[in-house]
Amino acid sequence: MRLLVAEDERSLCSAIAEDLRLCGYAVDTCADGDTALELCLAETYDLIILDLGLPGRDGMEVLRALRAENTETRVLILSARSQIDDKVDGLDAGANDYLTKPFHFQELEARVRSLTRRKFVQEDVLLCCGRLSFDTRKRSAFADGRPLSLTRKETAVLEYLLLHQDRTVSQEEMMEHLWDGSVNSFSNSIRVHISSLRKKLRAALGFDPIENKVGQGYFIREGGL
Numbered sequence: 001m002r003l004l005v006a007e008d009e010r011s012l013c014s015a016i017a018e019d020l021r022l023c024g025y026a027v028d029t030c031a032d033g034d035t036a037l038e039l040c041l042a043e044t045y046d047l048i049i050l051d052l053g054l055p056g057r058d059g060m061e062v063l064r065a066l067r068a069e070n071t072e073t074r075v076l077i078l079s080a081r082s083q084i085d086d087k088v089d090g091l092d093a094g095a096n097d098y099l100t101k102p103f104h105f106q107e108l109e110a111r112v113r114s115l116t117r118r119k120f121v122q123e124d125v126l127l128c129c130g131r132l133s134f135d136t137r138k139r140s141a142f143a144d145g146r147p148l149s150l151t152r153k154e155t156a157v158l159e160y161l162l163l164h165q166d167r168t169v170s171q172e173e174m175m176e177h178l179w180d181g182s183v184n185s186f187s188n189s190i191r192v193h194i195s196s197l198r199k200k201l202r203a204a205l206g207f208d209p210i211e212n213k214v215g216q217g218y219f220i221r222e223g224g225l
């Protein structure tokens with residue numbers, strides 16, 4: 001899952017980004033409305049956390065301009081203003097949710113989880129594929145009910161494959177959704193994470209459930225071939 005945080009209070013912005021990275025999301029940040037709009041039109045985000053009071057274009061202008069181009073990407077508005085009018089305007093302009101500052105990070109995490117999950121699988125908290133399961137709330141994976149010890153990137157790759165287990169996922173698509181812009185996303189690096197994930201899955205299950213379709217991408221299946 002790849003997120004953008006547009007917030008001009010630097011310390012808050014980096015605290016949000018750090019918190020969400022610890023939760024396993026790939027997070028880009030920016031501090032003004034023009035950059036926010038540029039980024040969200042150029043990149044593929046699963047969710048944008050958008051402060052309303054931004055320098056340059058304010059959050060509402062960014063949201064309106066984004067919605068004119070793209071109605072899919074989830075937007076969670078942040079605002080210091082607690083007036084009901086802002087909330088209604090934001091939701092009318094196409095925001096998916098609204099959080100008033102100050103907020104608890106736990107509440108932000110819960111909203112983010114709910115918004116990123118809803119896009120793909122409604123309210124399912126547990127993703128299952130054969131003997132594998134994945135708890136999207138705790139962000140932990142299990143084989144035969146036993147917890148797997150995965151790195152953050154391996155966890156993100158596995159979650160993404162499980163969310164899209166009905167189809168083949170290209171390496172490009174995974175890079176767009178799981179790697180943030182701050183990292184040098186050479187395709188080698190994703191291969192390394194996938195290969196270590198496959199080793200761990202093979203050790204836990206006795207087979208490797210991830211199939212690499214040459215030239216197409218990766219596919220996760222329930223049983224061995």
Ligand code: CA
Pocket residue numbers: 007008009051052053054
């Ligand atoms: Ca602000």
